[in-house]
Amino acid sequence: MGFSLAFNFIIISVLCLVTVIGSIVWLAKVNLQGYHKIGFTSRVIGGKLSQGQAKAVDVVCSAVLALLLLATVNYFWFATLRVITVYESNRGTSLNATITASSMTSGTYNAFVLTRLFTSGQLKLCLFAVVLFLAAISKSALSNIIAYEAFDSPMDTHVTLEPSVGISLNGSWFDSGRYNYTPKQYAGFASQTLAMLIDLELSEPRNRLENDGGYYIGIDSTTSSVNSLPANLVDLYNIPGYRLSIDCIAKAPETLGVIQMGESSYTINVNVNMTDSATPMLFNSEIPGQTSSLTGAYNEEYPFVSFGMQGVYLGFLDSFNLTGSSNETAFGNMTYSAFNMAGMGAFPGSDGFSGTKSIISVHGLHCQIFRESGLHNLTREANQPWRRGSSQYSGEKHQFVLMISDWQKKLNYHSINGTIAGYGPPLSSSSQICQTLPNNNCTFDYKDLAENFLYAAGEVERIAFEAKGTDLDRETIDTIAYSVDATSTEQRYRITYVPAILLVAMVRIRVASIIPLVLFLMYCQTPAVKHWKVAHPLRLLVDAVDGLRHDTKTQDVHHMTDAELETWAKKVKISYVRGQTGDEMVLKAY
Known part of the structure; x- marks a missing residue:
């Protein structure tokens, strides 16, 4: 008996101490991790498990370990409480409440049981009821602390990409503008390019290259092959690619010529002095339509794009002599050259330039585009499009043939808002910023003009490459496909816990341990505790038969109904007293 008494006292004391120390350590760790609020948001414990493994951990923790822990602490809690349920007292203990308490070995939410103990009128039985309720809460909390959640675990892998045909084959599939498109390929190229030009012309002024630092970024892979990659791929590394940059300088031309070329097109050519050459460079554009769209128009400015061996000229034809005018731009001081155009551009049925358009002034930008090879990393979030992450470049720039120069006449693009054809209107319209107030003033951003052209040149090249690759055989x-490193995600599971539930469990276990410990210290001198008399149902039955069989209070109770028996049991008080020998404990009724 002495061993059981000491052992129970030690176990319950240790349990109180462990929960206190555990709470302090856990709260300190939570605070160090930066969590200042303990709520129902789950926290990660760890793991990279399959669903079956995670479920097994959940079952072991919630259905095995938690219940095993509760079974252990319940044994010591309720063994102690049932020992001190009855003791030496003139008042005794309610037989009804004692019978109820003797059958309790674990927590419960049973309202009838809790009410019977709370209404017994004795502090120790009320505290017994509190422990029952706290033990039930602890069981629920411990069974729900551990959970698991799915997450995407990264894995290294490789993927195969289809290259942009033109870059991979060094442009050998087109020769001097002969792209050898099939009707299907041409239709795809034309529709996408025209849509891009319309978008440029009708959209609000904006910098399409702002996110890329003013560069046009391209990759050596078709859009379709990248977009068709499995959804679990989230990162692609070191994809061959390039970036295009544009350098411009404000330049007025030395000469201007406008010539009708048959019935379907006309040319605008200018000669521009080059800083690195004594000979002016010719820039020429072949534009669909007739010169009457220039000579007979009411507008006073006509944007055009002419191409040469060293880049492109983004120019404007203006009515009247504006040689005295100039304005500052991002590319230097913009000046004008004036030319006598009387009779130029004439063809049968048209007298060419005349009247207010006899004198035409020209201003514009001479621009060069450079390509720089590099490697790109692409990334994306779940259900989101790919975006460029980081890039590295060779540092070597070189000029190249602009595919956009082959298509100004062939696409037959005409301005949505007028009659002028060619690339000029879409590139310039979104570079003009007009204010409603005051006075409807408009300003022109030449930097936007240059970047619009860079964007258009890059898009035409991309579309041309991808259109050519649509009908390639497998x-x-x-043969030309290549492999790159990639990161994919695999759905795995990690173990989590809910801080609020853990805190509830630890507090409840601590309080539920303190109550038996306090009661033990309060009643440690009673005969029941000294003899470690556990009041379980069998013990009560045997002691009642032995101690109460000759007691008048227990005579003829077998004739009572259940209700009468319940009332009788509430009134009868019992207690263990010393027997005649002094060592034995005998149950007596009061």
């Missing part, structure tokens, strides 16, 4: 694609 064997050709497999």
Whole structure:
């Protein structure tokens, strides 16, 4: 008996101490991790498990370990409480409440049981009821602390991409503008390019290259092959690619010529002095339509784009002599050259330039585009498009043939808002910023003009490459395809816990341990505790038969109904007293 008494006292004391120390350590760790609020948001414990493994951990923790822990602490809690349920007292203990308490070995939410103990009128039985309720809460909390959640675990892998055909084959599939498109390929190229030009002309002024630092960024892979990659791929590394940059300088031309070329097109050519050459460079554009769209128009400014061996000239034809005018731009001081155009551009049915358009002034930008090879990393979030992450470049720039120069006449693009054809209107319209107030003033951003052209040149090249690759056979694609490193995600599971539930469990276990400990210290001198008399149902039955069989209070109770028996049991008080020998404990009724 002495061993059981000491052992129970030690176990319950240790349990109180462990919960206190555990709470302090856990709260300190939570605070160090930066969590200042303990709520129902789950916290990660760890793991990279399959669903079956995570479920097994959940079952072991919630259905095995938690219940095993509760079974252990319940044994010591309720063994102690049932020992001190009855003791030496003139008042005794309610037989009804004692019978109820003797059958309790674990927590419960049973309202009838809790009410019977709370209404017993004795502090120790009320505290017994509190422990029952706290033990039930602890069981619920411990069974729900551990959970698991799905997350995307990164894995290294490789993927195969289809290259942009033109870059991979060094442009050998087109020769001097002969792209050898099939009707299907041409239709795809034309529709996408015209849509891009319309978007440029009708959209609000904006910098399409702002996120890329003023560069046009391209990758050596078709859009379709990148977009068709499995959804679990989230990162692609070191994809061959490039970036295009544009350098411009404000330059007025030395000469201007406008010539009708048959019935379907006309040319605008200018000669521009080059800083690195004594000979002016010719820039020429072939524009669909007739010169009457220039000579007979009411507008006083006509944007045009002419191409040469060293870049492009983004120019404007203005009515009247504006040689005295100039304005500052991002590319230097913009000046004007004036030319006598009387009779130029004439063809049968048209007298060419005349009247207010006899004198035409020209201003514009001479621009060069450079390509720089590099490697790109692409990334994306779940259900989101790919975006460029980081890039590295060779540092070597070189000029190249602009594919956009081959298509100004062939696309037959005409301005949505007027009759002028060619690339000029879409590139310039979104570079003009007009204010409603005051006075409807408009300003022109030449930097936007240059970047619009850079964007258009890059898009035409991309579309041209991808259109050519639409009908390639599988064997050709497999021959030129290449592999890159990638990161994919695999759905795995990690173990989590809920801080608020853990805190509830620890507090409840601590309080539920303190109550038996306090009661033990309060009643440690009673005979029941000294003899470690556990009041379980069998013990009560045997002691009642032995101690109460000759007691008048227990005579003829077998004739009572259940209700009468319940009332009788509430009134009868019992207690263990010393027997005649002094060592034995005998149950007596009061």
